[in-house]
Amino acid sequence: MFIMSKPWERFFYLLTYLSQGSSYLSPRAYAILHRMHHAFSDTEKDPHSPHHTKNVFTMMWETKHIYNAVLHRKRAIENRFERNYPEWRIVEKLGDSWFSRIGWVLIYVAFYVLAYLYLDMHWAFFFLLPIHFLMGPIHGAIVNWSGHKYGYQNFDNEDKSKNSLVFDFLMMGELFQNNHHKRPNSINFGSKWFEVDPTYPVIKLLNRLKIIEIRKKH
Structure with missing residues (x-):
């Protein structure tokens, strides 16, 4: 969709690690799986199609094995x-290490405890911690399961x-999967006038x- 200079690429690569934390995904591995998904969409070769697995958990478990391979x-x-x-192999190796993942988990827990003790956070917010730990896989599960099972189609993408x-x-914007599969290189996942992709601006x-x-430009 777009290109950038090497310094900006390094900046966003590092920002990816910092923002994903315990659920860090390698940009290289993610890119390859995403390209496989587009090439083999909803066939048996698709690395994460909801139509060849029993439920969202088995879909993500199988995706994990393909991703790791x-x-x-x-x-x-x-x-x-x-x-x-x-x-960026150094960051990739760090992000995929258990040292890093557990370290981020401890940071999240410490943040919640401090918010509970000093910012009067309600105790029920602690139930959000598992989502915080696994934000990347949860995001992928929602997009790939819902985006290929529920909703409407603007295009016949086969x-x-x-x-x-x-x-x-x-x-x-990632739940505009039908639009995205029709125009995979478009920077705007919305197609109709009423479809709003907040990443586009x-x-x-x-x-x-x-x-x-x-x-x-589309």
Whole structure:
């Protein structure tokens, strides 16, 4: 969708690690799985289709195995998927380590405890901790399960992709899966006038600030 200079790539790579924390996903491995998903959407070769698994938990468990095989280079990857992705092996190795994941979990718990003790946070907020720990996989589960099972279709993509929400502020535009599968290189996941992709203006702003350069305009 867009390109950026090496320093900005490093900046956003590090920001990815800091923001994902305990649920960090390798940009390289994620990019490869995402390309496989588009190439084999809702077929048996799709790494995360809800139509070839019993439930969302088995879908994500199978996805985890494929992700780890790609991450640790234990699975043969087609050449068309192995290109144009950011890679920073030191950060990737750190983010995937148990030292890092457990460290982030302890930081989250400490934050909640301090908020409870000094900011009068209600005790019920502690039930959000498991979601905080696994934010990345939970986001992926919602997008890939709901986005290929529930909603409406603007386009016949020869798959089961759906647009689950009209105003997708929940998943930052990623639940416009039907639109995205039709135009995978579009920076705007919305297609109809009433479909709002909140990430789109952010990308436009970054382009205006010369932080990124949009490759294709739609």
